């Protein structure tokens with residue numbers, strides 16, 4: 301993950317004094333790093349108010365200041381993992397476009413809750429691809445979770461229904477329902493996605509308790525469109541941002557928070573089961589600034 305692309309923040313602050321020109325360059329760098337214009341101007345103002353005209357004795361001072369500001373901006377968007385498990389069972393739908401990391405993230409979430417002694421079930425409601433069903437089944441075996449599937453091409457809502465029933469009957473703590481990804485350009489998949497919610501709500505109007513949208517940090521600005529599209533058709537209650545272990549620009553996370561005020565639950569930092577980390581504004585800001 302990086303914040304400042306190929307530019308070097310360090311070079312920018314090699315000047316001895318923070319003046320208007322430097323502040324404008326700083327803002328440009330922020331915009332190029334996907335944080336969005338509002339966030340960029342916010343951070344520029346903060347730097348200006350605090351440091352304009354002052355001598356820069358040590359660049360570290362600037363990095364620490366920035367890290368602290370970013371951490372403060374992101375703090376209200378932290379959502380604890382335990383909030384996903386406030387009811388018994390807690391029903392969680394996992395949404396997102398194809399390839400963002402939904403299935404992998406469910407596996408990793410399952411692992412975190414399993415390690416915490418919770419009983420869980422995975423529902424393979426991405427019935428669109430055989431590989432997707434197998435992939436989730438593998439995860440369920442790996443972490444010893446219950447697993448519900450149907451044949452390829454069956455109605456995803458019926459898999460959702462069966463998954464919830466298993467969770468209720470076996471008195472499990474959590475059910476994670478995987479969904480198919482190619483939504484924006486596939487009308488029937490979109491309808492099927494909406495039907496999952498209709499069916500779950502018939503069982504219990506409170507279902508699902510959570511709908512997590514998974515976003516791939518490498519898609520940059522496009523992630524914003526995805527939030528917009530999914531919010532139109534479902535009540536997104538939290539985000540998980542994946543692939544922050546790559547050269548993705550982590551700044552997109554700031555833009556999303558600012559624009560949509562959605563909480564962030566966790567960040568994906570790799571493909572392994574241990575690579576999902578609860579979102580900490582402090583840790584995240586530290587990682588951003590380090591690069």
Ligand SMILES: Nc1nc2c(ncn2[C@@H]2O[C@H](COP(=O)(O)OP(=O)(O)O)[C@@H](O)[C@H]2O)c(=O)[nH]1
Pocket residue numbers: 396397398399400401402403404405481542543544545546567568569570571575
């Ligand atoms: N580097 C990296 N790869 C990830 C991460 N999360 C998922 N992936 C990979 O992204 C690809 C797509 O993941 P998958 O879970 O199948 O996406 P889905 O189509 O949304 O279900 C797979 O190769 C995953 O291993 C992550 O945090 N970092």
Ligand SMILES: [Mg+2]
Pocket residue numbers: 402403404426432478
């Ligand atoms: Mg999948």
